[in-house]
Amino acid sequence: MPGERILFVDDEEQIRKLLSTWLTRHGYEISVANDGWEALKTIRAKAPDLVITDVNMPNMNGLELTRRMRADHRTARIPVIMLSARKQADDVLSGYAEGADEYVPKPVEMAVLEAKIEVLIKRFRTTKGGEAAGKRGGNVVLFLHAKGGVGCTTLAVNAAVALAATTIYRVTLLDLNLEFGNAPMLMNLTSPRTLADLAENAHEQLDETTFGSYLEQDRSGVRVLAGCDLPERAELVTVPAVQQAVDLLQKQSDYVVVDAPASFSQHVLAVLDSTDAVVVVTAAHLPSLKATKQALEVLEKLSFPTERTVLVVNRTSAAGVEMDHVARFFNRKPDVVVPHTEAADDAADRGRPLTVLHPDSAASKVVRDLAARIAVAAPAGR
Ligand SMILES: Nc1ncnc2c1ncn2[C@@H]1O[C@H](COP(=O)(O)OP(=O)(O)O)[C@@H](O)[C@H]1O
Numbered sequence: 001m002p003g004e005r006i007l008f009v010d011d012e013e014q015i016r017k018l019l020s021t022w023l024t025r026h027g028y029e030i031s032v033a034n035d036g037w038e039a040l041k042t043i044r045a046k047a048p049d050l051v052i053t054d055v056n057m058p059n060m061n062g063l064e065l066t067r068r069m070r071a072d073h074r075t076a077r078i079p080v081i082m083l084s085a086r087k088q089a090d091d092v093l094s095g096y097a098e099g100a101d102e103y104v105p106k107p108v109e110m111a112v113l114e115a116k117i118e119v120l121i122k123r124f125r126t127t128k129g130g131e132a133a134g135k136r137g138g139n140v141v142l143f144l145h146a147k148g149g150v151g152c153t154t155l156a157v158n159a160a161v162a163l164a165a166t167t168i169y170r171v172t173l174l175d176l177n178l179e180f181g182n183a184p185m186l187m188n189l190t191s192p193r194t195l196a197d198l199a200e201n202a203h204e205q206l207d208e209t210t211f212g213s214y215l216e217q218d219r220s221g222v223r224v225l226a227g228c229d230l231p232e233r234a235e236l237v238t239v240p241a242v243q244q245a246v247d248l249l250q251k252q253s254d255y256v257v258v259d260a261p262a263s264f265s266q267h268v269l270a271v272l273d274s275t276d277a278v279v280v281v282t283a284a285h286l287p288s289l290k291a292t293k294q295a296l297e298v299l300e301k302l303s304f305p306t307e308r309t310v311l312v313v314n315r316t317s318a319a320g321v322e323m324d325h326v327a328r329f330f331n332r333k334p335d336v337v338v339p340h341t342e343a344a345d346d347a348a349d350r351g352r353p354l355t356v357l358h359p360d361s362a363a364s365k366v367v368r369d370l371a372a373r374i375a376v377a378a379p380a381g382r
């Protein structure tokens with residue numbers, strides 16, 4: 001079926017060229033990606049009608065790409081054909097296990113490939129998967145920390161406010177600290193409705209206006225979705241509800257800032273799947289540094305690209321480890337160092353964001369730098 005959009009994912013330029021030329025000549029609209037990670041971004045920007053992917057690739061391989069596509073309801077139904085030189089039965093099986101629709105060994109028999117493409121696209125069309133998929137939304141920025149009390153929430157709130165203050169970006173904030181969330185409090189907001197209510201109401205179809213009634217807007221323009229009103233209701237929040245919320249927030253904003261708890265919970269991992277940049281916050285003290293190092297290792301194991309992580313050292317106390325020690329410990333220079341300031345507690349106690357209440361403090365200036373870093377790590381509109 002000419003005119004169908006196919007994404008071809010392969011790390012070898014030669015093969016990318018060869019196959020895309022051939023498919024273009026047969027009337028398909030082809031886009032290409034170098035690896036699974038790039039492919040995911042492309043797919044989320046505009047869902048193709050079919051994905052053809054290599055298995056072995058750096059950054060994120062084809063199995064992982066397929067797994068992630070299947071885990072996300074927006075991309076779950078897009079047909080996937082895997083190509084690989086490894087034609088052993090095991091590989092074929094693991095391809096199918098991750099949810100591939102077809103497995104085609106390399107070297108590719110073009111006629112066979114085309115027949116499979118035809119069948120899969122036709123099937124996809126009739127199950128109407130295409131309409132739900134796609135539609136580009138804003139960037140998700142996930143604020144992580146491995147130990148509580150390092151100022152993660154403070155920085156998430158203030159970075160959101162700083163992004164909104166540019167007036168260029170529409171910014172939303174999701175508080176994923178379900179039991180003891182305090183992001184709304186730092187903005188003096190008391191939300192009548194929360195993510196727990198959203199989950200409890202289990203909307204099948206949720207239009208933007210209804211969803212809007214779950215959000216509360218701060219004076220800075222940041223719109224906030226609170227996690228939960230009472231700790232004991234936290235368990236109401238399901239992973240699909242979190243995904244639905246992030247999806248809808250993306251539609252309404254250029255940046256969705258997520259304040260995560262100090263855990264790689266299922267909820268946090270679900271958000272990580274659609275995250276464009278991670279901000280990892282640590283204090284300059286050994287317990288937090290050690291935990292942060294482990295958290296960075298987890299991100300690496302999950303193939304989250306290092307260039308999309310922003311490492312922030314927040315001097316929550318006047319004392320702490322010297323920065324060159326910290327850099328040696330992480331084997332990387334922190335991207336942002338927030339100075340210690342009494343103004344942080346003052347702002348919290350008054351329910352006003354630090355960057356609004358004390359815009360001239362050194363810490364506020366650094367938070368604005370952090371917002372700029374985020375805009376570089378995850379440029380809006382891409
Ligand atoms: N740069 C800073 N200097 C001094 N205190 C800070 C700084 N950043 C945050 N704080 C304070 O640290 C405490 C913990 O902050 P919070 O954002 O709740 O941490 P987390 O979300 O990591 O648990 C708060 O009292 C906050 O005001």
Ligand SMILES: [Mg+2]
Binds near residue numbers: 152153154177182
């Ligand atoms: Mg917090």
